[in-house]
Amino acid sequence: MARINVSQLKQACVDRGWLDRWLDDPATPVPMPMTPAGGIPVNGRLFHQLVAGLVQKLCVPDASAPLLALRSREQIWALLWDELAAAKVQALVRSQSAEAALHLAEALKAWCQRLAELRANCPNFKSWRSALLTHEFDLKRVAIQVSDGGVVEVSGRPDSVQVDPVHGIVVVDYKLSRGSNGTLDLLQLAIYARMLRLAKPGLNFAGLLEYYEPGLHLVPKTEAQLNAIFEHEVQPVLDRIAGHEKLMSKLKSVQVGHEAVRLSWQPKAEPDLGRDIEKAYNSFKVPVQVMGRVEAPQLVRYLIRPGLGISFAKLRSNAVNLKIQLGLHAEPLVMPGSGHVIFDVVKEKPDTVWWQDEVQRAELTAHASPLALALGVDINNRLILADLCDSNTAHALIGGSSGSGKSELLKSLVATLVKRNRPETLQLTLIDPKLLTFGGIVENAYLTGPILRDIEESLACLHLAVEDMERRYEILLAENHTRLGDRIAQGKTDLPFRVIIFDEFADLINSGREEKKEFERLTKRLSAKGRAAGVHLIIATQRPDKDVVTGQLKANLPMKICLRVTNAVNSQILLDEPGAEHLLGRGDFLSQTGSTPVRGQSLFIPQKEFLELFADKI
Numbered sequence: 302m303a304r305i306n307v308s309q310l311k312q313a314c315v316d317r318g319w320l321d322r323w324l325d326d327p328a329t330p331v332p333m334p335m336t337p338a339g340g341i342p343v344n345g346r347l348f349h350q351l352v353a354g355l356v357q358k359l360c361v362p363d364a365s366a367p368l369l370a371l372r373s374r375e376q377i378w379a380l381l382w383d384e385l386a387a388a389k390v391q392a393l394v395r396s397q398s399a400e401a402a403l404h405l406a407e408a409l410k411a412w413c414q415r416l417a418e419l420r421a422n423c424p425n426f427k428s429w430r431s432a433l434l435t436h437e438f439d440l441k442r443v444a445i446q447v448s449d450g451g452v453v454e455v456s457g458r459p460d461s462v463q464v465d466p467v468h469g470i471v472v473v474d475y476k477l478s479r480g481s482n483g484t485l486d487l488l489q490l491a492i493y494a495r496m497l498r499l500a501k502p503g504l505n506f507a508g509l510l511e512y513y514e515p516g517l518h519l520v521p522k523t524e525a526q527l528n529a530i531f532e533h534e535v536q537p538v539l540d541r542i543a544g545h546e547k548l549m550s551k552l553k554s555v556q557v558g559h560e561a562v563r564l565s566w567q568p569k570a571e572p573d574l575g576r577d578i579e580k581a582y583n584s585f586k587v588p589v590q591v592m593g594r595v596e597a598p599q600l601v602r603y604l605i606r607p608g609l610g611i612s613f614a615k616l617r618s619n620a621v622n623l624k625i626q627l628g629l630h631a632e633p634l635v636m637p638g639s640g641h642v643i644f645d646v647v648k649e650k651p652d653t654v655w656w657q658d659e660v661q662r663a664e665l666t667a668h669a670s671p672l673a674l675a676l677g678v679d680i681n682n683r684l685i686l687a688d689l690c691d692s693n694t695a696h697a698l699i700g701g702s703s704g705s706g707k708s709e710l711l712k713s714l715v716a717t718l719v720k721r722n723r724p725e726t727l728q729l730t731l732i733d734p735k736l737l738t739f740g741g742i743v744e745n746a747y748l749t750g751p752i753l754r755d756i757e758e759s760l761a762c763l764h765l766a767v768e769d770m771e772r773r774y775e776i777l778l779a780e781n782h783t784r785l786g787d788r789i790a791q792g793k794t795d796l797p798f799r800v801i802i803f804d805e806f807a808d809l810i811n812s813g814r815e816e817k818k819e820f821e822r823l824t825k826r827l828s829a830k831g832r833a834a835g836v837h838l839i840i841a842t843q844r845p846d847k848d849v850v851t852g853q854l855k856a857n858l859p860m861k862i863c864l865r866v867t868n869a870v871n872s873q874i875l876l877d878e879p880g881a882e883h884l885l886g887r888g889d890f891l892s893q894t895g896s897t898p899v900r901g902q903s904l905f906i907p908q909k910e911f912l913e914l915f916a917d918k919i
């Protein structure tokens with residue numbers, strides 16, 4: 302079961318990169334960003350210690366009459382100072398500065414004032430517990446439900462739960478400075494309010510941030526506000542954590558054991574060739590050890606450690622020998638990995654990865670961006686995600702020879718966009734000169750117009766898209782928005798996202814010099830400015846040669862997806878490296894959304910299911 306603590310969870314909500322690193326290895330502590338240096342040191346930990354010490358004294362069950370008689374700020378402060386604070390504050394003068402010590406003392410005084418007020422407003426004061434319900438207590442492993450029915454256990458230690466005269470029962474967090482990110486404070490409050498509600502069913506908790514700066518500033522939040530923060534900001538992160546945990550537990554057994562495991566794409570049991578590979582290499586005097594085995598939809602990957610003094614080149618040069626010895630139907634792909642050698646044995650009959658199953662995975666459903674896409678699954682059965690709203694993946698160039706799986710890939714991308722958006726927020730422009738890819742979609746609310754088939758129409762459509770983009774800029778500027786997504790998030794749907802999908806643009810480029818120049822000019826403008834205006838390009842070609850995929854086009858379309866191509870030159874043109882000529886076809890691809898290509902298998906959606914997505918949106 303996935304477990305996380307409150308500090309980590311709030312950090313994950315504001316920094317998805319941090320979350321990714323934590324998910325990769327929760328055992329290795331991922332450092333939290335530090336509060337920026339500068340200003341007076343605020344000694345928050347000491348403040349918490351001293352306050353907790355006093356509360357402990359006040360709240361003992363048989364508290365003495367003088368303790369119960371404390372009423373004013375001065376009386377409470379005198380006790381706190383004499384019993385706990387004096388020595389610490391004086392030590393601060395020596396170890397830090399008089400300013401820091403004064404800041405702490407003032408903050409503590411403000412807290413005493415707050416306590417006196419709580420007491421004064423407590424109708425039937427019998428003990429300090431009537432005002433301070435609990436203080437610095439552990440909430441251990443509170444199970445919070447996630448969308449797919451699983452749970453994530455969250456642990457933490459709220460500062461205090463109090464009865465506030467105005468706000469009712471409140472979970473309180475003390476802060477000695479507002480820091481650089483008030484959002485984190487609110488997230489923490491929302492998480493604690495939800496944990497308390499689960500731990501104490503029947504009670505509702507509002508929240509209060511008490512900023513001692515050093516004077517007290519209260520930031521109250523109602524239960525409804527905290528609920529909304531939790532639902533919008535925290536729940537998707539918990540869904541993602543639970544989804545990841547589920548995936549990892551499946552993967553673990555695939556990687557370490559050699560047991561049959563049912564993954565979402567349901568592999569047929571492939572023989573384990575681990576020992577055979579070792580024996581075969583040994584027979585050529587190349588000692589190796591197979592360290593692991595991962596079964597992907599299109600191949601089985603073995604991770605090999607070469608014996609001492611055995612070079613990678615030796616393993617690679619024996620690939621053909623291994624094919625013969627092991628009776629494989631294709632030569633294994635031998636590639637360098639980090640700390641091991643990758644030995645990919647392609648399956649004779651690759652498994653199909655069904656779109657319908659994969660798009661339900663939490664990594665995608667919990668993704669905040671409406672234009673997040675699943676390109677496919679990687680070797681480790683993780684979804685390969687790409688977000689059109691992200692500048693690194695805002696526009697895509699797809700290449701692959703005939704039969705490599707471009708049309709199916711385009712269909713799965715369109716299906717994901719349609720599944721995750723309504724026609725009011727997403728408009729598709731489909732250009733399909735081959736007539737087949739999007740054949741069957743008739744007039745539809747998701748489409749900007751009929752599916753375009755001829756070259757002149759396609760060029761005219763790109764012209765209009767540029768005009769549309771310029772108009773959008775003017776509107777965004779007038780309304781003070783920097784990106785269309787923010788406008789849509791505010792509920793304004795008169796300008797939806799617009800995704801232009803062009804299957805086979807080579808014919809257009811090859812129809813004449815002028816057309817080619819114009820196509821390049823228009824795609825350049827759309828790709829340079831489109832993202833902020835919510836206009837995105839996904840264009841595909843069967844002929845990724847240098848005349849079609851020009852340097853300029855490549856530079857303008859940051860995301861590249863290369864399916865099987867006929868030769869290493871085509872792979873080089875698209876990805877800047879060879880390799881895609883060895884892919885299997887049927888949706889086996891290398892995607893480049895970052896620095897190194899990732900191998901994946903695209904998702905398959907049967908035509909009937911694809912058309913059904915559009916069926917009721919005429």
Ligand SMILES: Nc1ncnc2c1ncn2[C@@H]1O[C@H](COP(=O)(O)OP(=O)(O)OP(=O)(O)O)[C@@H](O)[C@H]1O
Binds near residue numbers: 654703704887904
């Ligand atoms: N992800 C996938 N899973 C299973 N089968 C696939 C997948 N992608 C493609 N295929 C199969 O591979 C074959 C070729 O696919 P597709 O028609 O998409 O290729 P293409 O690159 O568009 O070819 P062309 O350019 O000639 O139209 C089809 O039979 C298709 O069903």
